[in-house]
Amino acid sequence: MSEDFKKVLEQQLWNIANTLRGKMNADEFRDYILGFIFYKYLSEKMDLFANEILKQDNIKFRDITPKTKDGAEFIEAIKEEALDKLGYFLKPEELFAEVAKRGQGDNEDDVDKFDASKTNFILEDLQKILINIQLSTMGTDSEEDFDNLFEDMDLNSSKLGKTPEARNVIISKVLTHLDKIDFKLEENDHSSQQENDILGDAYEYLIGQFASGAGKKAGEFYTPQEVSKILAKIVTTGKKKLKSVYDPTCGSGSLLLRVAREVQDVGNFYGQEMNRTTYNLARMNMILHGVHYRSFDIKQDDTLEHPQHIDQQFEAIVANPPFSAQWSANPLFTSDDRFSQYGRLAPGSKADFAFVQHMIYHLADNGTMALVLPHGALFRGGAEQHIRRYLIENKNFLDAVIGLPANIFYGTSIPTCILVFKKCRENPEDILFIDASGSDHYEKVKTQNVLRTKDIDLIIETYRSRTEIAKFSKKASLEEIAKNDYNLNIPRYVDTFEAEESIDIDAIANELKALENDIKSTDATIAQFCKELNISTPF
Template sequence: MTSIIQKQELQNKIWKIANDVRGSVDGWDFKHFVLGALFYRFISENFTKYIEGGDDSIDYANILDKVITPEIIDDAVKTKGYFIYPSQLFVNVAKTANTNPNLNTDLKAIFNAIESSANGYPSEEDIKGLFADFDTTSTRLGNTVENKNSRLAAVLKGVEELNFGDFEDSEIELFGDAYEFLIGNYAANAGKSGGEFFTPVHVSKLIAQLAMHKQEKVNKIYDPAAGSGSLLLQAKKHFDNHIIEEGFFGQEINHTTYNLARMNMFLHNINYDKFNIALGDTLHHPHFIDDKPFDAIVSNPPYSVKWIGDDDPTLINDDRFAPAGVLAPKSKADFAFVLHALSYLSSKGRAAIVCFPGIFYRGGAEQKIRKYLVDNNFVETIISVAPNLFYGTSIAVTILVLSKHKTDTKTQFIDASGEDFFKKVTNNNMMTDDHIDMIMELFDSKADVPHVAVSIDNSKIAENDYNLSVSSYVVAKDNRVKINIEELNNEVSKTVKKIDKLRTDINAIIKEIEA
């Protein structure tokens, strides 16, 4: 296992490189080049390791392209999902980057070739467009070819300098961690727009553990609003590979973020046949709808976005929304994502979804959907967490845990918003592993803890108009100072007597002076 110090040193260096090479270009706009270069180096080294197969006599980077046979290419693409010729490897391109007058066009041709190598193979959709955002002709790199090449060379050389060691498991982990670190830093610096595609690692850990809790194995794990894939990857990090049998699935509406998610999968050594990230609008054009249901679902969908809702009369008959008998409001699609996730969940599965807190107490269609969820006993736990955990919003969000295999008719409420459940870090709050463990212990035991956790019979929730707000059931601790009224009155009486005596003494002094 790679040491924490080594990771920190690498992260500090890579962030310095990212800032140094971008010059005056905004970091958010420049992220594609740094992330893309890191990805390019990773797949080059990963592919080299595969071709060499541990044989020290083979030095793939120095083999001539012309000796590569069609059989070698076919076998490699079937296994790895893509092919890279020796001359196209990162190490060879970076070697001459500073002196190559055609660097930007050479890179473009290489990226196109890598993507095209998968054409006609099962991996085609997983590889297509991976480098689309690494636009080597972009004016963000400069206004002239010289300027573009200079900045591209600086990026490649900077990434080349990073010491990942030999390409073994621990170093693969370093690549993935470096990528996640970069995405996280870009998201933090981008504010709201960053929060739209990246869920902070500590929140991802909690979500993944909730969805996977006590499941010895799951068929596959799914995120309907995948972002950069951080939630899915936390499941991989915290559970042995054999536990997630068929792999990682997700859908993302933003094309750039979709590419980030696919790169993220590769960078965490997930082969193309073990993930399927689809591009598109989950609510309007859902993928995987005909697949067998998922045993684990994790999601941090966008909060209160608009959607077509009942303007599309066919949606009320959609298998995802029809059981509730009502659609989520057009101005707030939150419950549309919840019902979508529920419909994709297997009978043994569990879904953990980050939600805007308003959906748990507002009336109208949202109340009717809550009624459907409670009456059918799908709500296992609702957890309110601390404010300011996410990038770009200080909202104290709520985590909804859905289950189709509950053994009782109670709903658990956990208030994890207090100071015992987070620590302050610069401009944000964060949950440490200890905080996450505390929440998971409460979730597992279902024990009532005063001012923190309580399980309520669903009939009581029905009597309360299906209000699912945590604060409606977990009584907040009264931190006010208790005052003994009798003692206070005695003190006031003594004080009044002292004032009266002082007033008498002052009057006597005044009389003496006047006399």
């Protein structure tokens, strides 16, 4: 499928999202529109899967009547297969297209001219169907992956409309709009993984659009794609396959999915997310990108306080933790294996290095981890300086420090950096510093600074080749870093100072003399004219 289809799909979905825009704020209508897209996706996957099974019987899934004996047998057989292969089950009458058709009622296809009196009431049925999707997984391997997945879609919320009838009309309009869009899943089933990601890309596009309007809340669920690409390319350097990838603050799961694009195969995806709504979004995002329910393990809880993958190590780790977040820094953590060897805990007011320590603990010996931190983590003193020193002097795990431009994250304009760690470094004698924060290395788009493809490529090529480039990158020896008292502030190592042009005093003196002679000559000419005109000179 072409890039044109992808752009059309993105625009169609965003236009539908705007149907709800006037009713509620961005993060609220985000949950509804993304939930409905996901429901349509599950329905179409279910329909395609069932029709493939029924092909030999020359029957269509939607035509089955469950109340007949044969129909009930077909339904039961398909359900068993679907729960194993897809992880969920929908009855024919629960499919998205059937519900949208019921909601449209006797209205014409022009959604903008919907007459409420001609619209069938579907809200109760729709709410039951969303619950039934979850209930269908009870007692199966996919139960945890679908548990309360649609809990943020309260169809009785007054945010959708003051009366049930008003809510019903707006939901019927959204479903009818969506029903007209062809996701082309049948074509995707026989196409490459990259093409199979077109709907996933459109989903990501919507998440990004919502993030751009969500202010400070955006950082809770979204990492700009340009930054995601850098992190993903770094942790996949030199690898075609990954056994596992982990994100301890996974948000909507976009960063995990970005890593998968850089290699041929990822065995398993692991993540943890504290925010319940964002956790639901991450699971939807995984499934919608075609990640099998057995191949991802996303947990919901506070990563630092209640880690959910404590006995596991991962080949690739990526993260964009909340900047300088608060955490308990409970003294009991000094005996926690993640923190005990350092001798100090990250301060309670700034959890940045607590996330670093957590990730180091989970990093496999052959793995790479890359995370985004605020610039202050590079040079703040106290416990953070102590931890930096331990990681460099005692462990020598820090591989690179990459400075990013300010104002590239939604909701904050502070400058940020990427830290790269490896337990088995190929270049243990030095640490690479890259300063990509200069105005030559990004483009200003509206209120955000954006990394272009050439900017990303330069960062990645420089990291992989460890090339020293004037005013951009420098390899600093461990001795030099020790002399700087483990202060990693990038300008200490990458000199971006622009020297002023040297001034030739003799040349300037000669120019002044020449000007003075010119002035004298001009004055003499003026004096001659004044004399001929019999008037006084002006000097």
